[in-house]
Amino acid sequence: MHRTGELYGHFQTMEQQKDSATLGMWIFLSTEILFFGGLFLNYTINRHTFPAVFADASKTLSLQLGTTNTLVLIGSSFTMAMSVWCAEKGKKKLIPIFLLLTLILGGIFLGIKGIEYHDKYVEHHIPGLSFELAPGSDVATNAHAELYFSLYFGMTGLHALHMVVGVGLLCWLLKEALKGRFTPEYNTPVENIGLYWHFVDIVWIYLFPLLYLIDRHK
Amino acid sequence: MSEHIVSPKIYGAIFFILMILTVTTVYAATVDLNTYFPGLNVVVALLIATCKAILVILFFMHAYYSTRRTKLIILCGFFWLAIMLFMTLGDYVSRSWDMR
Numbered sequence: 001m002h003r004t005g006e007l008y009g010h011f012q013t014m015e016q017q018k019d020s021a022t023l024g025m026w027i028f029l030s031t032e033i034l035f036f037g038g039l040f041l042n043y044t045i046n047r048h049t050f051p052a053v054f055a056d057a058s059k060t061l062s063l064q065l066g067t068t069n070t071l072v073l074i075g076s077s078f079t080m081a082m083s084v085w086c087a088e089k090g091k092k093k094l095i096p097i098f099l100l101l102t103l104i105l106g107g108i109f110l111g112i113k114g115i116e117y118h119d120k121y122v123e124h125h126i127p128g129l130s131f132e133l134a135p136g137s138d139v140a141t142n143a144h145a146e147l148y149f150s151l152y153f154g155m156t157g158l159h160a161l162h163m164v165v166g167v168g169l170l171c172w173l174l175k176e177a178l179k180g181r182f183t184p185e186y187n188t189p190v191e192n193i194g195l196y197w198h199f200v201d202i203v204w205i206y207l208f209p210l211l212y213l214i215d216r217h218k
Numbered sequence: 219m220s221e222h223i224v225s226p227k228i229y230g231a232i233f234f235i236l237m238i239l240t241v242t243t244v245y246a247a248t249v250d251l252n253t254y255f256p257g258l259n260v261v262v263a264l265l266i267a268t269c270k271a272i273l274v275i276l277f278f279m280h281a282y283y284s285t286r287r288t289k290l291i292i293l294c295g296f297f298w299l300a301i302m303l304f305m306t307l308g309d310y311v312s313r314s315w316d317m318r
Contacts, residue, residue, distance in 0.1 A: 023288050030295030037299045044303070045310055063244065070240050078233040081224070081278045088223045191280075198278045202271045208240075209263035213247035217259070 006186035018188055025192045029199050036203055039158065043151050043210060050144040057133060057148035058214035060125060062116060066212040069112050070204065076105035077201040084194045087177075087187035095177040095190070102197070103170045106163055113160055117153075125149055152211055159207060162200045169193045222283040232277045239270050 002009030011017040047054045083098035124132045126149065133145040173193055176182065182190050243266040251258040276282040281292055 019285055019288070022284060023291060026288055026291045026295070030291060030298070033295040033299050034302065037302055041303055041306055044307060048307075048310070067240065067244050071237060074233065074236045074240065077236075077274065077278055078229060081229045082226060085223065085226055085229065195279055198274050201278075202274055205270045205274070206264075206267050209243055209247070209267050213243065213263055215259070216247040217250040217252075 014185055018191075021188045021192060022195075025195050029195065032199060036155075036158070039151070039155050040206070040210075043155065046147050046151065047210075047214070050147065053133075053141055053144040054148050055215035055218070056141075057125075057145045057152075058212060059216065060123065060133070061152075061212050062119065063212060063216070065112055065116050066208060069109050070208045072105050072109050072112070073201050073204050076102050076109065077198050079105060080194050080197045083177075084187070084190050087182040087190040088184055090184040092177075092180050092182070095182060096174055099170055099174045099177055103167060103174065106167050106170065110160060110163055110167070113156065120149070120153075126153070155207055155211065159200065159203050162203070166193075166197050166200055169196065222280075224277060224280060224283065228277055232273050235273060236270055239266050242266060 079098045079101040083095050086094040124130050127146040246262050
């Protein structure tokens with residue numbers, strides 16, 4: 001393909017090329033909204049049907065760990081936004097530093113998520129043969145609580161999978177940034193992987209109140 | 219349009235507001251708002267989450283400074299999500315049969 005510097009032949013200007021890339025990324029993110037949307041819909045219907053059991057199951061999650069993870073993820077979005085700013089301003093030395101900070105915060109998030117999953121394993125809260133919401137819970141309560149935990153693991157699991165993909169993309173970005181590839185003229189990969197990272201943050205912004213904060217006042 | 223660069227000051231301010239809103243949502247969940255209006259706790263939690271999401275989309279994701287074409291695509295994504303949520307839920311809550 002014909003290419004002049006970072007400008008591909010089928011674009012007139014760098015600005016047009018960048019606008020097209022942003023548009024394409026948002027079309028992809030729109031499909032991701034619907035992808036997660038199905039799970040949120042499923043969650044809403046089941047919570048509407050079994051409100052009491054969903055509240056009891058939600059209270060077995062650690063509020064401290066959930067809140068910490070929310071703050072960590074928002075922090076990682078901030079450092080990601082800062083690496084985009086560094087790329088746009090041509091601060092080549094600073095880009096890898098902010099990318100590394102984003103990677104570390106993303107890693108902390110996944111680590112805490114791992115601790116939470118382990119706690120659920122120890123407490124017999126993973127849907128399956130040895131599932132028990134609390135010692136002596138009746139069959140119906142356990143069945144409905146299993147619905148909650150299936151959704152919990154399905155939704156946070158899919159979110160964590162997106163995080164793992166994001167960590168992979170960040171590693172590649174870091175490698176390219178260290179080579180000094182991103183300049184004020186060309187920084188589309190930083191911008192678009194940033195968009196992806198922020199999207200994953202938004203999914204968590206909704207998952208946190210819906211999964212962790214049901215009827216905490218009781 | 220895409221040449222607009224968002225300053226670290228704005229990023230910092232948004233980050234700070236997001237932190238405050240996270241603490242607010244955790245605090246709001248520990249207060250029984252349902253006595254004032256049934257289901258108010260969920261509504262408040264979702265309103266705060268939506269405020270946070272809008273801030274992230276507008277400023278961290280630069281939607282505020284993007285082209286009108288891109289803004290249209292963003293709105294389309296959420297519009298389709300709204301169709302899925304409201305039409306399905308409208309059906310569920312308006313039927314008399316017991317889902318259990």
